[in-house]
Amino acid sequence: MSTAGKETAMPAHGIEVRHCHALAEFERCMELEREVWGGTERDQVPATIFVVADETGGQVLGAYDREHDGRMVGFTLAMAGMHGEQRYLHxxxxxxxxxxxxxGIGRMLKLFQREDxxxxxxxxxxxxxxxxxxxxxxxxxxxxxxxxxxxxxxVYGITSSPLHGGMPTDRLVAEWWLKSARVVTALEKGSVQAGWPSRSGLGERIIVPREMTAWKTSDPAKAAEAQRCIGEEFQRCLERGWAVTGLELSDTEDRYLLVPFGEVPGMKP
Ligand SMILES: CC(C)(COP(=O)(O)OP(=O)(O)OC[C@H]1O[C@@H](n2cnc3c(N)ncnc32)[C@H](O)[C@@H]1OP(=O)(O)O)[C@@H](O)C(=O)NCCC(=O)NCCS
Structure with missing residues (x-):
């Protein structure tokens, strides 16, 4: 079943997503990379890596504006990966x-990535x-x-990109199980429920204060301390085999919702 129907029915006007294979296209990806992330050359992904990704089963996708000379206005770079026997794209x-x-161009790139x-x-x-x-x-x-x-x-060390603000690059790993009922539901309905608390009544929340973004500039030490605490909470919960399945947004704070992985609705093959 194609699950992209609802989402691809309303693509950004005049935008087309397609594969990139030419060096000139990879160089345009690098220009966009500089425009979006800034930073120094040390932290930029060079065109050679785009070539390698394209040649080794990864994906380089470009979003092109047909109404403005067909120029590339967005891209996705993915590498081919293996977890044991499991093939995946990173x-x-x-x-x-x-x-x-x-x-809606970011969404178009992700949906094309899934279909491909x-x-x-x-x-x-x-x-x-x-x-x-x-x-x-x-x-x-x-x-x-x-x-x-x-x-x-x-995970990437402290980078020169202004988008990273000189903070440690702590990261969560998103797993997008493309055929799972959870993903199919999310794409068909536009969102998916967290299933929180779980059937057996279990659930954890990890809170991110709303001031976090402001602290990054007004009080970097406070931002760093909050980042450290949040990271420790994620580590504690995820090491126990829990999974993040939702987010609760409020005026004062945002909350990640976690349940034991075995109880995440829609994840069974
Ligand atoms: C993240 C990004 C690729 C999204 O592209 P986009 O075309 O603006 O996204 P869409 O219009 O399709 O919106 C898709 C979602 O992206 C998210 N998004 C949009 N702008 C964003 C931004 N500046 N930062 C983070 N997320 C953003 C939103 O949650 C949005 O969903 P919503 O409409 O339900 O709120 C784009 O904003 C970007 O290039 N950001 C800077 C680079 C980056 O952070 N990349 C992601 C990590 S590699």
């Missing part, structure tokens, strides 16, 4: 040019994201139906 970067953000992976018999796509970036987390977990079972502290 989606390393998704970027949309600032002038084109919030028009399924066509190739790949049922899992993973990527990392910053647990403090709640909007992105909500998109990954609630709107796309990804779950999280792993936390990686300072």
């Amino acid at each position: 989606s390393h970067m998704t970027a949309v040019a600032p002038a084109y953000q919030n028009r 992976a399924l066509r190739r018999g790949i049922e899992l796509v993973e990527w990392t994201f910053d647990p403090l970036e709640i909007r992105n987390a909500y998109f990954n977990i609630v709107r796309l139906g990804a779950i999280v079972r792993r936390f990686k502290p300072n």
Whole structure:
């Protein structure tokens, strides 16, 4: 069953997503990378890696604006990966040019990524994201139906990108099980329920204060301390075999919702 119907029925106007294979396209991806992340050359993914990803079963996808000379305005780079026998794609970067953000192009790239992976018999796509970036987390977990079972502290080190604000690059690993009932529901309905607390009444919450974004500039020491505490909580819960399945948003704080992995609705093959 194609689950992309509802979401692809309303693509961003005039935007087309397709595979990239040419060096000139990879160089345009690098331009977008610089535009979106900034930072120094040391932290940029070079064109050679785009070539390697494309040649070795990964994915380089571009979003093109047909109404403006067909220029590339967004891209996704994914590498081919293996967990034991499980083939998967590791989606390393998704970027949309600032002038084109919030028009559904990021979503189009993810949906194309899913369809392409399924066509190739790949049922899992993973990527990392910053647990403090709640909007992105909500998109990954609630709107796309990804779950999280792993936390990686300072995974890329401290980078020069202004987007990372000089903070340790703590990351959660999103697992997007493309054929699961959870993901199918998320894509058909636009969001998926957290299943929290679980059937047996278990549930944990991890709180991210709303001031977190402000603290990053006004009080970096406080932001760093809060990041450390949040990271420890994720580590504690995820090491016990729990999974993040939802997010509760409020005016004062946002809460990640976790249940034991074995009780996540819609995850059984
Ligand atoms: C994240 C990003 C690729 C989304 O692309 P987009 O075309 O703006 O996204 P869409 O319009 O399709 O919206 C999809 C979701 O992305 C999330 N999103 C949008 N802008 C975002 C931003 N600046 N930062 C984080 N998440 C964002 C939202 O949750 C949105 O879902 P919603 O509509 O339910 O709120 C884009 O904002 C971007 O390039 N950000 C900077 C780079 C980055 O953080 N990449 C992700 C990690 S590799």
